[in-house]
Amino acid sequence: MIEIFMAGVARANPEAAVIDALDGVRRPDLILALGKAAVAMARPALSRFPGTPCLVVTNPENAATLDGAEVILGGHPVPDDGSLAAGQALLSRARALSAGQHCLVLVSGGGSALAVAPAGAMTLADKADVSRLLLGAGLDITAMNLVRQNLSLLKGGGLARALAPATAEALILSDVVGDDLAAIASGPMVPPLGTAAEAIDLLRRQDLWDRMPAAARDALGTAEPIATPEVTCRLVGSNRLSAEAMHAAAPDARLDPDPLVGDVSDAAARIVAVAQAGPGTTLWGGETTVILRGDGRGGRNQELALRVADALRGFDRPWAFLSGGTDGRDGPTDAAGALVDNGTLARAAARGCDVTAALARNDSYAVLAASGDLLMTGGTGTNVADLQILRVGG
Structure with a gap:
């Protein structure tokens, strides 16, 4: 991915x-x-x-x-x-x-x-x-x-x-x-x-x-x-051209023509609905937003990924979801975003992380660092908003 x-x-x-x-x-x-x-x-x-x-x-x-x-x-x-x-x-x-x-x-x-x-x-x-x-x-x-x-x-x-x-x-x-x-x-x-x-x-x-x-x-x-x-x-x-390039690299995937925009909670619900529809790989471009309610550390891609992981808790198919900023920097952090999967919440819990509390204070970085799911690319020298990939197994 x-x-x-x-x-x-x-x-x-x-x-x-x-x-x-x-x-x-x-x-x-x-x-x-x-x-x-x-x-x-x-x-x-x-x-x-x-x-x-x-x-x-x-x-x-x-x-x-x-x-x-x-x-x-x-x-x-x-x-x-x-x-x-x-x-x-x-x-x-x-x-x-x-x-x-x-x-x-x-x-x-x-x-x-x-x-x-x-x-x-x-x-x-x-x-x-x-x-x-x-x-x-x-x-x-x-x-x-x-x-x-x-x-x-x-x-x-x-x-x-x-x-x-x-x-x-x-x-x-x-x-x-x-x-x-x-x-x-x-x-x-x-x-x-x-x-x-x-x-x-x-x-x-x-x-x-x-x-x-x-x-x-x-x-x-x-x-x-x-x-x-x-x-x-x-x-x-x-962003559109970059999403099309992802599709060229994964021709069997589906490129959603509607970009992921709006609040991360709404975007997460949309991604979860696609996951629940069945196996396959789906690609998006877009740029979501986050309303800051706490003093935690993170960015829109990290929070989106963690919300998807939380919403897919107990999902009975193997899955993975990546959300990253093309500039290599998600909010004021050193991560581009995150790559989460079925095991994210268990790995975070094993390190003492409370996902619900973390999301309430916009502290996605701490959880994803604990679970080992931060996407670290370094600065890329470019910036065309965000890209997302969802893969669901059979």
Whole structure:
């Protein structure tokens, strides 16, 4: 099963994807690369266009020295001082271009936190508080990005606006189910998902408005719509393509056309229903969400896997289930996810773990570490959301 999962990860190899996409790209006067895959995406671009000034923004785990490029490291999933410096550097480089010049922008997942440029009087602390609040509320990535775009000078087309009057084109590695370009890294090169008024309405409906920092409420309340220049954007990798690559590696499996999205408890129920339907292997792509109710450690893939194991307690067929993040990192942990089976709960119990209590406090990592079921791949240098595999024996 791990081999099948890694076939999906390999399809999202950012370096290969960019190499294939560079034919026909106009020689740029500047290369800007943003996201967890920024180094791998920038490397072939610099090889094709040597001597071009290049700024790369990524996370520490995926950092590397690139000849001819400046590399800035930002925080993820919560922005830090490096993220603030990265956002300022991106905007400064972009605004330095003039009419007649051209920029190649390389975008991948994680960019929302790795580079920030807070709107209004917001501080980095305000921005971090907003990120924590949205992550902990279980909002899907599109809803989170609607809010983040309207609190940023960079996201929601902000980078495209900073590049004008120069021209630009973007190559994008999607970490968003459905590949909405406005949601990938919060859409720095495309118009925003919605207005500030719509972001406020969302926050009110989710009972989050009064918990937002005062400066964030002020920034949303005073925001004015700004036109975003049209930019050519091309998708070079996605969750769908990686799920199809898993299917190519396991042609006898069934690839579910409906991605796994929404709350982990609902996704787990869907997986359990497939398991109970009979033998076979089923593949998914997607990205679930978790509502944080405790102070435990884990991530959406680990919690999904543990919920499946708990729900299949006593199931009379041999089974195994893998859920992993293609970036090799599930939440703030060193695991990509988990690979659970019939013996997971017994192994955890033998180490003194209470699965019900662990799930109540979002502490899936501790249980899966005890049972020996963590999926450890290391950082992959890419990010196209999550992949899942269920195998049920006869």
